[in-house]
Amino acid sequence: MSTERRRPYPYDQIEPKWQERWESARTFHAPNPGDPGFDPARPKYYVLDMFPYPSGAGLHVGHPEGYTATDIIGRYKKMRGCNVLHPMGWDAFGLPAEQYAIKTGQHPSVTTAENVGRFRTQLKKIGFAYDWQREVNTTDPGYYCWTQWIFLRLYHSYFDPFLQKSRPISLLEDALADEPKRTDEWKDDDYLAGLRAHSGDLPPERRRAVREAIIDHHRLAYVSEAPVNWCPALGTVLANEEVIDGKSEVGGHPVERRPMRQWMLRITTYAQRLIDELDGLDWPESIKLLQRNWIGRSEGAEVQFTVAGSEEKITVFTTRPDTLYGATYMVLAPEHPLVERIVTEEQAGAVEEYKEKTARKSDLERTELSKEKTGVWTGAFAINPVNVERIPIWIADYVLLGYGTGAIMAVPAHDERDWEFARKYALPIREVVSDTPTLGLGGGSSPCQAEPLEVFVGEGYAIHSGPLDGLSTADAKVEIVRQLTGRGLARKTINYKLRDWLFSRQRYWGEPFPIVWEDGKHRALPDTHLPVNPPPLDDFKPTGTGEPPLAKATQWVRYSDKATRETNTMPQWAGSCWYYLRYCDPVNHNRFVGVDAERYWMTGTVEQPAGAKVRPGGVDLYVGGTEHAVLHLLYARFWHKVLFDLGYVSTPEPFQRLVNQGIILGEDGQKMSKSRGNVVNPDDVITEYGADALRCYEMFMGPLEQTKPWSMAGVEGVARFLARVWRLAVEENQAGEWVLSSALQDIEPDKAQLKVIHATIKKVGEDIESLGFNTAISQMMIFVNTFTNANPRPRKALRSLLQVLNPFAPHLTEELWERLGFDENGAKPLATEPWPAYDAALLVEDEIEIVLQVNGKVRDKIIVKKEASKEEVEAAARASSKIAEWTAGKEIKKVVVVPGKLVNIVVAG
């Protein structure tokens, strides 16, 4: 007995056949400007997927969802005459490969190569129209060479706050030099001129050190000693976002705070541009909002307090300077440097103990609103600049050193955290904002002694605030800042929640830094020394001390007699920050991307663009998961802007249009996971139903952006549709061979058929443009249902169907295209044929159905001529006997006629 399952059509033969043909004919190779076959007359279209991390588990059906969507767009744009860039590659550095290496002793490069191989094989079986000659891998020396090169550009650049752009640090160096040589390049730059003036008075012996400090303080890549999230189990530091509830995101190991020397990237300098320049992008508003919130701009003021009985000053950042009269105590972050200097002897013990406790908590734990507030009094007092009151200075872990100035004025009546804290420690609470404008008008009222019953955080009118009384919150803010600024005690500032990017990891499987250390100072390696390859290691285990695994390669670490290499590696984000640029020119040995290739694929122009660019983003369509809504997209935008400012790329933004595909759940409606056992492997779907069915089902499930559960029964339904397409063209003969269907004839389609043909061409094209793939497939199903029983069946109709179905089911349609002999001029694949045109005139009916409503309810339907006037339609409606019944004896108050649609008769009663 044969175990061979009867297939509805021979996809198992068709699919490999066409995959081989496309590959050998290089059907989807996109030549660059200057390459043979490049046609500058065609518009470019760059359609990109977020490249995968090639895990050991292989693909699941979630991966091909976005990939299929972009593939359909890419194939469609090609048929529309575009030069299409549609590449794929591997984000292959990362922790899992290293963890696996630790467990098995197998080198990460070996497992990475195996995993990449498996992923590539799986993707090829789905028939994606990738230009495989453009495949990139972040772990190839030829790739990470340029990741390191970009890092050096960051290292060698500073952000000019006046110009709001990055410039080479050599300019800043020149501006600080004893004898500047490039004054003409920076003399108009007030920022550099100011820096020069500022450092000019130094005595010669200190000059050098101060200048170096200024320079390092400006580099976009810099070294910091800040406390970091150290995970002993993983043996590495983690970014804040990699820590969840005090545990590592990977593996759930405990994470502690520990000060360590780390590389940081000064992304905060770009905070304003990262907000502002979202405006020109075609991204979902929700994603823009997520980015804006993440950057967290807040306008406020810095206000200076003095420490009582001392020269020390405390600067606080507040968004509510209008509440200054309600400040009844101050709070410093426990690690604030001032704490040591102001703490009194009696309180020293308690403060020290509290600082130790705090050191073990993560920022997230510390700021959790629900957690009970804790703190300790330092014993010191500050003077409130507005009313010269002595207020106690506390330390509390709900104030972070990293945000604002690391110090706050506490206004318990109008801030929830201050309120809780004040209640707990019995600190005074003074109401200074009222939600009604009546209170406190007239000004100069004495401070209120009665404490409010509840916290009020909203805006209102100032009370008990001396000269501010009666002013609205907005006006009071302006007024108090104006007054204090005049006395040199405040200034308006803008604060961002965004932190600088912690850019080093204590890992093996990542890009080494092109940096060496000598006499405690860092120094960049010259570009010509790139790539810096990781040393061969047999033991990838963490050292346990915080020292990165690379430190074990003592030979490698020793750079020269005096200098040693940096042993940290870059985080996984690094490689994915610029891969879309490398795709434009993946094998260039001289530049991270060729000038012409970059300009063409990012802007569409072959020559230097004459005028201003219309669109800021380069990639025309970028599809990927929401999980990268903030980090990857923010980091990539940051790098891109630096490269743009320095003149290396042509657009200010990397991605013009962004779409997030939804998550595909298991059949049980749960998230797919190995432990739940609900993971669906695309290989199995292909074996059972074919790649075209997989592709079409992925698209037919529902809207691309939506989360939706997998259904094998649904796949079967789509496979049935494809089999029906197959049988429109061919039928099985007595010998069981597929031969051209006897129903096919070279006849003209009838009127109804013509309408379906042209409606389908129209709808499928429009739906692809708007990413409505599910409804495009529905329309093609309607087409097939129309023609299934047509006998004779016009051969011509199939031509159109195959053309519009091709991007969805490329193998099946190519095969039928060939069998039906549509490839007249010989062996030209359907994929390279133009997209069909539709005739709008054929879509218009001579007679239209009009819905007749009485008071909005459908009561009858009539057929009228297409060109019938409003009056004629209304007359026809009134002539309907059903309408007469429903309106009998009632006063007709109004008649609404919507041409071509309906008539609504409004009656009284």
Add this chain to the structure above:
RNA sequence: GGCGCCGUGGUGAAAUGGCAGACACAGCGGACUUAAAAUCCGCUUCGGGGAAACUCGAGUGCGGGUUCAAGUCCCGCCGGCGCCA
């Protein structure tokens, strides 16, 4: 707690403010078949009336509002998801 997104048949879903449920899945019935599978055709939101053709009513999470007309727009709830706290 704040912000954002989403709630439509048994299921996935469709619907420029204009006939709610296209297209599928599942189910039911029929044709073909000795039989089954496959295939083709039909029915399939709920409730009432009718032998039937059909007909009446209700219906897009809940409650209001705007409009001749609301799944769609506005306000307030409830539930789910995501992000931030």
